[in-house]
Amino acid sequence: MSPVYKPEMIAAIIATQQSRPGALLPILHDIQDALGYIPPGSVTQIASALNLSRAEVHGVITFYHHFRTTPPARHTIQICCAEACQSMGAERLVGHAEKKLAGRKQGEYELKPVYCLGLCASSPALMIDEELHARVTPERFDRLINDIGIKDIGHKNPEGKT
C-alpha cells in the first residue's frame, strides 16, 4: 500500500530538489514516486517553497497526463492505443480487457489508454504497473492479469478460447 501523506515527507523531498533549476517537475515526480499520487493538500506547501502561486502548481499538475491527484488503484493497466498498436488490434484488446475486468472491486485496477510505449514493431503493447509487455493477445492478457493476482471470477472468456 502507498504510504500516507505527511507534510514532513513532502518537505524533505522539496529540500533535496529545491535548489535545482526548474525544480517543480522533479519534485512532483519524487512525490508521486513515493506516494503514488500528489496529494492536493501538498500544493500550498510546494507553492510556498518555490515561490509560486497555488494556481501555477495546480496548473502544472493537471497539465501533464502522468501526474495524478488521487491514490492509484492496486494495479494500473495501460494499453497502447496509438496508430501502430491500432493496426494490430489494440481496439479489440481494449474491448477484451474491459469485458474481462468488468465487475471487479473499485480500487483493484485502473484501465487506461496510453499513447505509445515505443514498442511499435511488436504491437499491441501494454504496461502493467511498471512492466512492459508486447505482442499481447487476448489469451496472453488473461495470463498477465492472472499473474498479478486479478483472478478469474467466473466470467467466460468472450472469445471462447483458452
Add this chain to the structure above:
Amino acid sequence: MSIKIFVPRDSAALALGADAVAKAIMAEAVRRKIAVHLVRNGSRGMLWLEPLVEVQTAKGRVAYGPVSPEDVAALFDANFFNGGKHSLSLGLTEELAYLKQQERLTFARVGITDPLSLEDYLAHDGYQGLRKALTMQAAAIMQQVTESGLRGRGGAAFPTGIKWQTVLNTAAPQKYIVCNADEGDSGTFADRMLMEGDPFVLIEGMTIAALAVGATQGYIYVRSEYPHSIAVLNEAISVARKAGYLGADILSSGKSFELEVRKAAGAYVCGEETALLESLEGKRGIVRAKPPLPAIAGLFGKPTVINNVISLASVPVILAKGAAFYKDYGMGRSRGTLPFQLAGNIKQGGLIEKAFGVTLRELLYDFGGGSASGRAIKAVQVGGPLGAYLPESQWDTPLDYEAYTALWAVLGHGGIVVHDDSADLAKLARYAMKFCAIESCGKCTPCRIGATRGVEVMDKIIAGHDRPAQIALLRDLCDTMLNGSMCAMGGMTPYPVLSALNHFAKDFGVVK
C-alpha cells in the same frame, strides 16, 4: 574460458521476456556446470526476432531467436554455446540480410556492445569524435557539422550546423545543450533504442555540441514512458563522469560540461522544442511564440542548442570520420542516413538505418516482408501521428525530405506505420483529430478548438450525415489549422486527415 552469451536489455526485448530468458540461461549453465559470461546488450533492431540471443564463436556471433525460457534447455542440448544447430538458429548475425543491407553509422554499436561498458565503447571507436573535437577550434567543429549536411532528425530537418552557429554567435554567460528525447510519435523507437543500446554516443555528441557553442550544462529530456532509457542514461552519465568524460575538466582539457537527465510527464506536445523548454523550466508545456528562437533565448532565456537524440548521436561519427564521409551517403539535400522504424502491421518490423533515397516499397517488402496479417497493405503513415498516409501509388518515391514535401508528406522522425486493408482511414482521420484534441497545449485557437470541432465533423462524416457539406467543412477547418496554428501539433494534424481523405475517399463515403 567462459562462453559469451548476449541477451538484449532493450525495452522491446524485455517486453517479450528477455529477463526470463537470461535467467533461464544462467540457471541452465549452472546446472550443466558451464561457465557463461552474460552480456545484456542493446537490440540489433530485428524486433520480430526478439528476444534474440547471440553466442560468441570463433567465426563470429551466432544468433537464435525468438527465444523463450522454455527453449533454453533444448538450446543447451543442441550445443548452442558453440554455435550448434537448432530450429531457432539464424546463423551468423552479421550475415543476416536485414542487417547486412543497412548502412549503420549512428547505430554502429547498438546491439553489439554492452551499453554500460565504457571499455566496450572505446574498443568500438567510441570517443574518437570528442578527442578530435578537443583539438579543434569551435569554428572548425562547426564547419564539420555544417559541411556534413546533417539536418534535424526530430522531424523538422533544420540544418544542425546553422542552429549551432546561431548559439555560438550569441554572447551569453551561460548556454545550454538540450536533448529532445520526448519521442512521442507512434511508430518511432529509434531514440529509445539508441539511449538503451548506446548511451555513450549521445553523451559524446552532446559534449561535442557543448564544445562547439561554449555551453557548460546539458539536459536530456526523456519521456516518462521510457523508464529503462532513463535508468541506462543515468548510469552511463555517472560512468562517463567518473572516467573524466564529463565534469569540470573533460579529459584534462580545462573544458567543463555537466549533464543531467530530466523525466518528462506524459505530454506529447513537449516534443515541440519550445514547449519542452517550458517544461524543463518547471512549467506547463505551453508552446512559445517564435521569435525569439531558442538558439537566441532558449532555456531560462539563455542561448540553447536543442536537438533530437539522433541528431546529437550522429555528431561523433561526423567528427571522427569527417564531414565528407557522412555527406557521401544520401541524396539531394538529404545527406547521411536515417534510422527508419518499421512498425505496425508488418511481418518483420524493426530498425533499419539506411541512406536517404531508399523507397517505402523496399522497406515494406525487402525488409518488412509484407504485412503481419498476411493481407494486402493499404496505407502507410510516415512520420508519426502528424504525418501523411501514403497510398501504394506513392511507395516508389525515394525517402528524401524534399521528395516527400513534393508529395505533401513528411519523413518526420522516420517512423513508418503499416496498415492492412482492414484499416478504415476515416476512423484513423478521426483519431488524428482526437489525438490533437487530447494533446493540444491550448495556447492557440486553431489547434485547441479546431481539433475538437474536427472530431465532431469526422463523427458526422462517419455517420453519413450530409457528407458533401461536412467534407467541405473539414477541408476548411484543416486549412485554418494548417495556416493558423502556432506549432506542428495543430499545424500538421491536417496531414493525416487530408491525405486520408484525398487518397482513401471511399472510406469517407465519397464514391470514387
